[in-house]
Amino acid sequence: MKIKQIDFESHQFGDYCELMIVPELIENEQSIYSSSSLSFYKYAKNQIHLRFTREPDILLEQRSIEWLGPTLLITTTALTQNPELVSITLSVISNYITDFFKGRKDPDIKFSILIQKSKTKFKKIDYEGDKEGLEEIEKIIQQLKD
Numbered sequence: 001m002k003i004k005q006i007d008f009e010s011h012q013f014g015d016y017c018e019l020m021i022v023p024e025l026i027e028n029e030q031s032i033y034s035s036s037s038l039s040f041y042k043y044a045k046n047q048i049h050l051r052f053t054r055e056p057d058i059l060l061e062q063r064s065i066e067w068l069g070p071t072l073l074i075t076t077t078a079l080t081q082n083p084e085l086v087s088i089t090l091s092v093i094s095n096y097i098t099d100f101f102k103g104r105k106d107p108d109i110k111f112s113i114l115i116q117k118s119k120t121k122f123k124k125i126d127y128e129g130d131k132e133g134l135e136e137i138e139k140i141i142q143q144l145k146d
Helices: 036-044 076-081 085-100 131-145
Strands: 002-009 019-022 025-027 030-034 050-052 058-060 067-074 109-116 121-129
Touching: 002 131, 019 036, 030 036, 030 067, 036 050, 036 067, 036 085, 067 085, 076 085, 085 109, 085 131, 109 131, 121 131
Parallel strands: 019 050, 030 058, 067 109
Antiparallel strands: 002 121, 019 067, 025 030, 109 121
16 A cells, blocks of 8 residues: 655635545646546445536546546535545445446555645645555545644
C-alpha cells in the first residue's frame, strides 16, 4: 500500500461545496476523465450526493488489472455538513470494487482525493493498494479535520 500526500494551492475549486469528481485533464476546453469516473458516478449517485466539476467530454481508456478510479474533491463545506462523508464515500468505493469485480480477485486500486483545507489550500492524497487500505485514508483525512 502506498499513500502519498501533497499540499497545494488552487483557486480552481473554491466555488464547490459538495463531493465532486474532478477531471484528470482539461485540454482545449474539454474535460477528460478516467474511464471509471462515469461508471463510478452512476453506481454512487444514489448512495452519496456526487457531481462532476465539469461535464465529461472525453473518457480516458485505461486498461489495467488495477482499478484506476476518479479523482474526488471533498470540500470543507461538504465535510462540515456531513461529518460521515469520508467514511460513506470510502465504503461506496469498497462496495463498488466488490460489485464491479464480482467473481474475480479484488484488484489493486489507484485513485486520488483532494481535501480542501481552506478556500485555496488543499491536500492531495494519492492512494495505491487494496481496498482494505482505505481505512488508512479515512484516518489521514480525520487527522486533517482535527
